[in-house]
Amino acid sequence: MVIVAYDDVQILDVACPSGALEIANSHGAVPPYAVELATVSGKAARSSSGIVLAGARRLATVTGRIDTTLVVGGAGTHEAAVDDRLLTQVRRLARRSRRIASVCTGTFVLAAAGLLDERRVTTHWGYAQLLAAKFPAVTVDAAPLYIRDGDVYTSAGVTSALDLTLALIEDDHGPTVGREVARELVTYLHRPADQAQISVFLSAPPPANRLVRDLLGHISAHLAEDLSPPSLAARAGVTTRHLTRLFATHLGRTPARVVRAARTEAAAHLARGSELPLAAVARRCGFTSASTLRQAFLDHYGVSGDAIRRMPDMPRPLAAPATQTPGA
Known part of the structure; x- marks a missing residue:
């Protein structure tokens, strides 16, 4: 693999x-x-x-067949x-490569x-x-983490380079090696290509209120724990009523709706990116049962859990927020 670099490169992309x-x-x-920086x-x-x-080598000296050129x-x-x-050399390397890839804004160079x-x-x-x-x-699609179009792979920002590379490893050497690499890297999950770049907590500017920001971080990291409004209020040191007012002011939703959306989004990605039974996905993401999770999928996405796994792309949330269902 030849990694094409230049000054002011993002070090994580390499x-x-x-x-x-x-x-x-x-x-x-x-x-x-065999990885070479050029x-x-x-x-x-x-x-x-x-x-x-x-340790970089000159691009013009890279000859012979190349497995992957990554910009x-x-x-x-x-x-x-x-x-x-640089563009002349990238074109030359592309003709010699089995596949071509880019990370983040490296897509501009390929384009x-x-x-x-x-x-x-x-x-x-x-x-x-x-x-x-x-x-x-x-044709630019800003939603997925990475896209394969024929022998060309492009990925989103920074850490999605890891998701892309894990996908390349799995393509080359099978899922067992891919899983072992992911485990050694201590990644929570090899995210599928169609996972959205922007999560439910990043799709809008972060709330100005520090307490709300801290609670959002706690929610995303502890989906399987007690995230009821009284529990969240106790963690924040405020009353449940004040917590509800803060969420309404800064997020436009109740704490229960925020938690449910976070759990549903995480469950959808886990269902698509693993072979876990839906009941196991439900437990990991804080739902009381597979049936409760199925209802959450219907409320949030308008499709069932089985349909989510069969769909070629990640579904978009419905425009209206889901109605809170007991048991989540």
Whole structure:
């Protein structure tokens, strides 16, 4: 795998793929991955955090067959996307590669090189509109974590590089190696490609109230625990009535509706990304039973749990918030 870098690159875009591939090798990936960092000049690439990535080779010296060419993103992407020397080398490497991939705003480089015309791609949600405006021949979908269109893979922002790399490992070496790598990386779950980039807690600006922000973090990390309004109020040191007023003011929903939406979204992603029975998914996400979870899916998405697993893309929540159902 050749990782194409440049100055002001996002260091996580490099570290996530290279680290995961190293771990795959330790778990018996055959043939093993050989990862090389390459730049136009062959000199070290300075990351946007100030850390220098040494050991790079000159792109023009990369010859022979290449398994994967991966272009990473970062603050320097826009300069990289108008660097004719870099674009020429990326086109050359693409012709020699079994597959081509990008992380985050690295998609701009692939698009500028003419490698994404008439393809469906993704990038970091904050740059999707700009990508679509600059490259009208490219179909931009800002929702998924990563997209495969033929032999071209594009992924969303930063840590989605790990999800993409785990998918590549599983494609190359099977689900057992992929799971072992994910376990060693201590990831909660290998997120499926169609999981939304923006969760229920990130789809809007964070609430200004610190207490509400802290409770949202607690909810997302403790879905299977007691998240009833009295329990949340006790944790925050306020009355249940005051908690309800705070949620109504800053989130426009009751605490019960916020908890239910968080549990339902997490359950949908877990159901799609694993083979766990629906009853097990329900327990992990704080529902009292599989039937309660099925009702939550119907209320939130308008489809059943079985239908969610069969759908090619993640369903969108219904416009109206779900009615609270006892037992969640």
